[in-house]
Amino acid sequence: MQNCLNDFRMTLGGKSYAPLMLGGMGVNISNDNLVLAVEKLGGMAHLSDALLMDVSDRQFGTNYSAQKTRCYKSLIGNPDKSDMKFDLAHVEQATKRYIEDVMSRASGNGLVLLNCMEKLTMNDSLATLKTRLNAALDAGIGGITLSAGLHLSSFKLMADNKRFHDAMLGTIVSSSRALNLFLRKAAAVGRMPDYIVVEGPLAGGHLGFGPDWAEHKLENIVTDVKNFLAEKNLDIPVVAAGGIFTGGDAVRFVRDIGAAGVQVATRFTIAKECAIPDPVKQIYLNANPEDVEVNMFSPTGYPMRMLKSSPAITSEIRPACETYGYILNHGECSYVKEWYARQGDASLPHGKCCICSHMRNYKLWTCGTTVSRLKETTVRLPDGTWHLPSAEDIFNDYMFSTGDDVRVSKPE
Numbered sequence: 001m002q003n004c005l006n007d008f009r010m011t012l013g014g015k016s017y018a019p020l021m022l023g024g025m026g027v028n029i030s031n032d033n034l035v036l037a038v039e040k041l042g043g044m045a046h047l048s049d050a051l052l053m054d055v056s057d058r059q060f061g062t063n064y065s066a067q068k069t070r071c072y073k074s075l076i077g078n079p080d081k082s083d084m085k086f087d088l089a090h091v092e093q094a095t096k097r098y099i100e101d102v103m104s105r106a107s108g109n110g111l112v113l114l115n116c117m118e119k120l121t122m123n124d125s126l127a128t129l130k131t132r133l134n135a136a137l138d139a140g141i142g143g144i145t146l147s148a149g150l151h152l153s154s155f156k157l158m159a160d161n162k163r164f165h166d167a168m169l170g171t172i173v174s175s176s177r178a179l180n181l182f183l184r185k186a187a188a189v190g191r192m193p194d195y196i197v198v199e200g201p202l203a204g205g206h207l208g209f210g211p212d213w214a215e216h217k218l219e220n221i222v223t224d225v226k227n228f229l230a231e232k233n234l235d236i237p238v239v240a241a242g243g244i245f246t247g248g249d250a251v252r253f254v255r256d257i258g259a260a261g262v263q264v265a266t267r268f269t270i271a272k273e274c275a276i277p278d279p280v281k282q283i284y285l286n287a288n289p290e291d292v293e294v295n296m297f298s299p300t301g302y303p304m305r306m307l308k309s310s311p312a313i314t315s316e317i318r319p320a321c322e323t324y325g326y327i328l329n330h331g332e333c334s335y336v337k338e339w340y341a342r343q344g345d346a347s348l349p350h351g352k353c354c355i356c357s358h359m360r361n362y363k364l365w366t367c368g369t370t371v372s373r374l375k376e377t378t379v380r381l382p383d384g385t386w387h388l389p390s391a392e393d394i395f396n397d398y399m400f401s402t403g404d405d406v407r408v409s410k411p412e
């Protein structure tokens with residue numbers, strides 16, 4: 001009987017990996033250090049391409065965001081943002097620089113992937129997405145996982161890239177219905193995904209469900225997707241994501257339900273290497289179940305799980321689209337609309353947040369439903385704060401623990 005996750009391997013592109021995937025966490029939460037730590041241990045780990053121009057400015061001292069702000073200064077105070085465009089050469093340079101840097105430091109033991117959110121429409125979804133995807137391939141990324149959206153044309157946007165057939169390409173879905181639509185489009189360009197991440201309703205970030213999210217169960221969706229693939233005679237590895245907290249949970253998905261691997265994220269938000277500021281990690285660690293909610297504050301239109309105390313929820317800052325503007329779609333963003341309307345009539349409802357600014361500043365505390373269990377994985381220090389585990393501690397707990405055990409991380 002195989003009892004721990006380390007008894008399994010996941011094969012992708014002819015190479016075998018630990019069946020543990022670190023999910024993409026934007027903006028710059030699953031950062032270079034966290035991803036490289038997991039990759040070194042033989043796992044698969046996602047960078048995120050959210051707000052990469054800003055991430056590049058902070059990491060490499062470039063000034064893409066300042067240049068963009070200067071260019072669109074005249075739109076500050078104007079609710080119509082339709083003329084605001086991203087400089088595609090800058091998007092390409094920022095993506096390449098960031099990914100080339102990470103890839104130059106990868107050990108080769110594991111796989112570095114990029115999580116690409118379609119909902120970052122960047123006011124010109126096809127052109128910006130095409131640039132982001134192809135720049136990532138050109139920079140040598142191990143693979144790309146398409147997320148947050150249906151991505152029906154994304155394979156086509158990469159079809160002329162020389163790495164289109166050798167990089168690993170996957171997608172995240174929350175139902176076999178969405179997968180069916182995706183696969184039809186993939187068939188049209190003669191390229192099936194190399195893996196499929198099935199994300200259930202307990203995940204962090206945006207959820208691919210409607211208001212009935214709580215009625216769905218990851219186990220059932222994974223089984224349904226596997227049956228769907230079998231009917232179509234497709235042998236594509238399925239990775240289960242959302243609410244997988246222990247090595248034992250992971251084993252149940254791989255051994256009993258037939259997933260090829262699991263994707264996890266919430267456990268790694270408190271890792272030493274993770275870019276979330278340490279005081280926010282302490283807030284995650286102190287969270288109780290009643291502190292978490294799924295709400296509609298994200299202007300993407302998708303439900304999102306977050307801590308109720310996230311500053312983003314109550315904040316009403318001026319939209320910074322001239323600097324960021326990643327959610328704009330034909331000049332519109334529901335937060336921008338709300339903000340300008342409330343300048344005229346403060347009695348109008350407040351129900352959206354400025355996701356670009358707040359995710360960038362780590363003020364929107366998104367998390368999976370298991371955030372309230374993080375305290376089971378570590379110890380309190382004499383000063384009352386929690387010890388922060390290393391990515392290796394968390395990785396090894398997933399890989400080697402059996403049953404419902406958790407290896408508690410302790411200071412050395």
Ligand SMILES: Cc1cc2nc3c(=O)[nH]c(=O)nc-3n(C[C@H](O)[C@H](O)[C@H](O)COP(=O)(O)O)c2cc1C
Nearest residue numbers: 023024025026147203204205242243264265266368
């Ligand atoms: C802080 C945080 C940020 C996330 N950001 C993204 C993201 O930018 N794109 C995405 O596709 N998924 C995102 N997710 C979802 C994760 O990649 C992952 O699939 C999911 O959270 C796994 O469930 P778990 O957190 O219960 O382990 C995020 C999750 C967390 C906790």
